[in-house]
Amino acid sequence: MLSKYELKLPDTVYGGEDALDKIGRILAANGVKKAAVFADKGVERAGLLDIPLEKIRGAGAEYCVLDDLPPEPSYMEAQKLVDQCKAAKADFIIAAGGGSVMDTAKLASILMTEEYGVKELLDNPARARKCLRTLMIPTTAGTGSEATPNAIVAVPEKQLKVGIVNGDMIADYVILDVAMVKDLPRKIAAATGVDALAHAIECFTSRKANPFSDLYALEALDLILNHIQPACDSPDDIAAKRSVQIASFYAGIAIAASGCTAVHALSYPLGGRYHIPHGVSNAVLLAPVMRFNEPACRDKFAEAYDRCIRGGAVTAEEKSEALIARLEEIVRHLDIPTSLTELGVRSEDLPQLVSGGMEASRLLVNNRREITPADAAEIYRQLL
Ligand SMILES: NC(=O)c1ccc[n+]([C@@H]2O[C@H](COP(=O)([O-])OP(=O)(O)OC[C@H]3O[C@@H](n4cnc5c(N)ncnc54)[C@H](O)[C@@H]3O)[C@@H](O)[C@H]2O)c1
Ligand SMILES: [Fe+2]
Structure with a gap:
């Protein structure tokens, strides 16, 4: 902090x-x-x-x-x-x-x-x-x-x-x-909503996190985790859509106060080289990067669980696992691709993806667990 x-x-x-x-x-x-x-x-x-x-x-x-x-x-x-x-x-x-x-x-x-x-x-x-x-x-x-x-x-x-x-x-x-977002096609609402979700959890676990960013990141996370599915699935659920709209603004404030981390860093070459929409490339990387970060972020994940999920998990490890599982469930439920192969990435492109991701040092320095080029390669490889 x-x-x-x-x-x-x-x-x-x-x-x-x-x-x-x-x-x-x-x-x-x-x-x-x-x-x-x-x-x-x-x-x-x-x-x-x-x-x-x-x-x-x-x-x-x-x-x-x-x-x-x-x-x-x-x-x-x-x-x-x-x-x-x-x-x-x-x-x-x-x-x-x-x-x-x-x-x-x-x-x-x-x-x-x-x-x-x-x-x-x-x-x-x-x-x-x-x-x-x-x-x-x-x-x-x-x-x-x-x-x-x-x-x-x-x-x-x-x-x-x-x-x-x-x-x-x-x-x-x-x-x-809300008039501007109420008729968003489901596919766009899903990808852009998960982008906001990534901003919230990345800023909350960023090395640059601080009391200002935590306030907005946690509220954004709570609103998105609990409203993104109805906001995307139910055309008439205006309250859920309004919640995600406000949450994405809050998550933007969290970025202004803190900074994103490795999900966004590793996503940049996917956008730059394959033109995969920003929200989709973040969605693919979200849970795998958070799983990689877990040992360094367990207490933060547990805190987020207590605030946003409030289930039956007891230990920090259980809470942390439940939070990551919830991220996975959201991406799957919203029908966002979870494999890079589906998005056109080939294994021979891995070295270039890794060097591109490592160039985003502005964001990588914020990641609580250091990511080496070998770690980045392993994260991309898991997704092929
Ligand atoms: N400045 C920042 O802090 C920040 C943060 C995250 C991402 N970005 C950048 O933002 C860009 C992505 O923006 P985005 O995810 O909002 O998507 P976008 O602006 O690229 O829009 C995606 C598509 O959705 C359409 N669209 C937009 N609103 C619509 C609506 N209400 N109904 C129907 N269609 C609609 C657009 O015409 C476009 O075809 C990327 O370049 C990304 O890197 C910036
Ligand atoms: Fe983003």
Whole structure:
């Protein structure tokens, strides 16, 4: 547990029923003349831009929609939208989408300059300063990007995903309205929900864990473990969907206060090389990495069990085992693949996966049990 810690949060967060109604007030308070609305085609097809655009028109502001963005964009694809935002001469940024959209919008908010772009931030993320204020409206429940200072981009030449961290990317405003996630297709709800679950348990067991991150990580874990299944299975269980939406925001705050560990580290080459969706690659690795970490995390797992599962286990070892078993059960129940072979990974790719995973030292240093290249290879091998 860290003895010194800090936490930077979004300025204002609106949640609950009809939170989208606050868009007009936010635009008026910031004197917005033209908003750049970041989205993607999937979000648009789902009709999720209709309400935000109506609210912008109602506030008398102009807008442009920037939606030419694939899931899990590369730094070049993100740069393309940053350039479009510059050309549009917008004075405010709204992101309505999942992590891919929000991360790109956050990068744009610190890149309204000709001096450097996304590529340069890969090497020196601290150089940029906030240029435009932002409103994040997540449509997955999920990444928690609305609460974090992180933006993740794919780097094709390294076949990796890389995180850019800069405190100025913390959102100014966040709207958590269940209307944006209530019709998520089950497959997307499952993968993105397990991503949030990974954030919660990784941050809770991180070497950078501290009282601030524990507060949010444990509450997120409790909400997700107890609501993710109905949220994905029952189209009408709005209360469960709202719980996972809030939990993913809390887990994002836990990331901002602490940091993810080896699940995310080993997942980055799977995203970078095989384009496996972020939530799916984390889901595959979640239980195996936690099982590897168990000897170093037993007390934390037992504490999480007492708070979130509250079953009949007595010893720390039983509680810890029950928690890991619950993670496995969730991934299986949600029909997320549990084998890397199913996802196209071949055994001859293992050395490259291992070296890619080991490059994510920003996250590996947070893992309570040290992971050597041989350990990483064994974890990947178990999953083939
Ligand atoms: N910044 C952070 O702190 C952070 C944390 C974790 C992950 N990430 C990054 O976020 C990205 C993944 O984001 P994601 O998991 O939210 O997925 P995503 O944004 O890539 O979206 C996945 C798909 O779901 C569609 N979609 C989104 N919302 C929808 C809705 N409500 N209804 C129907 N379709 C919808 C999108 O159009 C897209 O096709 C990755 O690049 C990952 O590395 C960032
Ligand atoms: Fe994640």
